[in-house]
Amino acid sequence: MFAVSAATAGGAGPTRGPAPLRPSPRAGIRGDGVGALSRVHYGRGYVNAFWDDGCFCMTFGDGEGDTHPLTSIDVAGHEMTHGVTAATADLVYSGESGALNEATSDILGSMVEFHADLPADTPDYLIGEKLDLFGDGRPLRRMDRPSADGESPDSWYRGIGRLDVHNSSGVANHFFYLLAEGSGPKDINGVPYDSPTRGGITVTGIGREQAAAVWYRALTVHMTSTTDYAGARTATLRAAAELYGANGEAYDAVGAAWAAVNVGAVLPTMPVVTHPGDQVTPVGTPAELLIAAPTAAGAPTFSAEGLPAGLAIDAGTGRIAGTPTGAGSTTVTVTATFASGATADTRFTWAVTDGTGPCPSARLLGNGDFESGTAAPWTATSGVVDADPGQSAHGGAWKAWLNGYGSSRTDTLTQTVTVPAGCRATLAYWLHVDSAEDTDKVIFDRLTVTVNGTQLAAHSNLDRADGYTRRTVDLSAYAGQTVTLTFKGTEDFSLRTSFVLDDLAVEIGD
Ligand SMILES: [Zn+2]
The missing domain is CATH 1.10.390.10 (Neutral Protease Domain 2)
Structure with missing residues (x-):
């Protein structure tokens, strides 16, 4: 039974x-x-049934006027399943x-x-x-x-x-x-x-x-x-x-x-290649970049045009590797061809530097627009990378939506990037803050931006506004370093605030 x-x-x-x-x-x-015991005829006019882990047993009332016992098979199966859940996922x-x-x-x-x-x-x-x-x-x-x-x-x-x-x-x-x-x-x-x-x-x-x-x-x-x-x-x-x-x-x-039922998007059967961000590599130094094609369309074959001399792509894995042999900047196009014959591509700049010229102009960070429909190379808490029309993206369909639950919750979004030596660098992002908090004075929910653990910017429910605003954080002090950027949204127990981010980049230049 x-x-x-x-x-x-x-x-x-x-x-x-x-x-x-x-x-x-x-x-x-x-x-x-x-086996588990079932107790029936519980109480008087008791309109409920319940599972109890303590006694490993179920209890059933006889319902309104003791005439409608809650012993139908779906209800009994429901209570027994509470025991299965307690013994498994809990x-x-x-x-x-x-x-x-x-x-x-x-x-x-x-x-x-x-x-x-x-x-x-x-x-x-x-x-x-x-x-x-x-x-x-x-x-x-x-x-x-x-x-x-x-x-x-x-x-x-x-x-x-x-x-x-x-x-x-x-x-x-x-x-x-x-x-x-x-x-x-x-x-x-x-x-x-x-x-x-x-x-x-x-x-x-x-x-x-x-x-x-x-x-x-x-x-x-x-x-x-x-x-x-x-x-x-x-x-x-x-x-x-x-x-x-x-x-x-x-x-x-x-x-x-x-x-x-509004949990996640339909799996992208449309071919897609994740934008890896622009690349800046010193000449004569081994370089490696993995191009991803996250899709339900199956594993593709990769090809690349415009790679700097000395670099090559592995057709099966999408891994670009090698040692660039000469300075200069090229536009790279990587194409993924799927079994169906469908293709997708992504285009980015690859600058090879020798330390003599000006800092190349480039926009670092992979998947800065989230249009791959997955987080990588970001690391994000569940539900952050999102295409729910409840909040619109700044561009395209996807964005990073932190918080907005109206209950205690912390959401994070993180990516590690190397800021080239001798370059000015700016973290730029588009932010929309939507809040049900009705105060103009008290901060209840906040979004912090930290770089290697140091907080460089903070936003809160007080920043609520229609539409997106472009925000910038100076990262020039981190030139020559590999840094971890972390957006962390913290929401208190009531009244939701959403922090919606899109189109992020670390912009470098001379
Ligand atoms: Zn139940």
């Missing part, structure tokens, strides 16, 4: 890529073969991790209902529909359209962690429904569904067996106690890749289903 159906979901095999991992059957809730029961904890129980509880397939309780994506808690036949929650309960959001937004976990869970429930069944009108066992998606994104479902196996593996292998929605996206993508192959249909569906 206590085996969660997803534990034994075998999956339908690989679509593309390597042989799948087979999920192994789970030996009971805790994985130790020990998601903290508040904020976004709490939302994922609750959603895991709704998801696997519903999979229990589908697995049991009872004529008296035909399987559906409604939660507690047999309990009639409202007296009008409405279910407690709907996975396909969480907003049907009037309180749960259909999509993720910053600050969702402030909601009750039974409402913020809706985003993951919605994700799971879309992953299993896909978007568009459907009739399943007589219940009509037409799940909404952000921006009308089309999601092709991969079926309940695969979807449940992906969630179960993400929960038991990749999620931790503090996993948030961005982390759940990563965890499920990893699980899908491991079970059904990287770049397989299940993997793509996971990305699309999260995008449809």
Whole structure:
């Protein structure tokens, strides 16, 4: 009775890529073969059911007037799943991790209902529909359209962690429904569904067996106690890749289903090459640069034009290496050609210096516009590199969005760069500050800019304004040094402030 159906979901095999991992059957809730007790007829008119780690048991009330016991199979599966979660990822029961904890129980509880397939309780994506808690036949929650309960959001937004976990869970429930069944009108066992998606994104479902196996593996292998929605996206993508192959249909569906609930973008199947920033290299000194093409379009073949003499690109890895033999400045174009025949390129300046001429004019920092859709070569906390239309980019679609949650949170964005000797250098960035703080005097949320740990600039909720402003920090004192630039946004427990950065560069010149 206590085996969660997803534990034994075998999956339908690989679509593309390597042989799948087979999920192994789970030996009971805790994985130790020990059964859990259920206590019923609890209290008087008690309209709830709950799992208790302390007694490793469940308790069920008899509901309003002791006439609607909360013992339907989806609710029982929900409570048992809380035990599975406690024994695995152990998601903290508040904020976004709490939302994922609750959603895991709704998801696997519903999979229990589908697995049991009872004529008296035909399987559906409604939660507690047999309990009639409202007296009008409405279910407690709907996975396909969480907003049907009037309180749960259909999509993720910053600050969702402030909601009750039974409402913020809706985003993951919605994700799971879309992953299993896909978007568009459907009739399943007589219940009509037409799940909404952000921006009308089309999601092709991969079926309940695969979807449940992906969630179960993400929960038991990749999620931790503090996993948030961005982390759940990563965890499920990893699980899908491991079970059904990287770049397989299940993997793509996971990305699309999260995008449809506003967690991350649709994986870029459009070819893209990350802009590495301009390069400045002393003559006669070995140089190395890795060009990246982060995309779901597969591994490309690289070629380069205009490289300084002495340098060459590895077609398979995109690694440019060698020792430049003569001073001068060239424009380099690196082209990535994908298996489909599609190409993408990026263009930058490569200056080779011999210490005699003026400092070359160049804009350092890789992926300064974030248009690769991934962080590298930046290091960023989850959710920072972002294409959510809730805040517009300064240029293109992507930007770095720090904070904006309205709860205690620190976001960082970091990159290391070498400032050429003998050059003037300026860190330039476009900043938009959007704040719900209504004070003109008190700083609650702040963004600091540090260079090798020394703070050189600070912004706060007091800088809130429409649109972007160009900001600069003088880095000339760091000429000849390798420096780590860190943007750190710190938000207090209430009233959100967003620090949105775009089009960053370290501009050097004479
Ligand atoms: Zn629960």
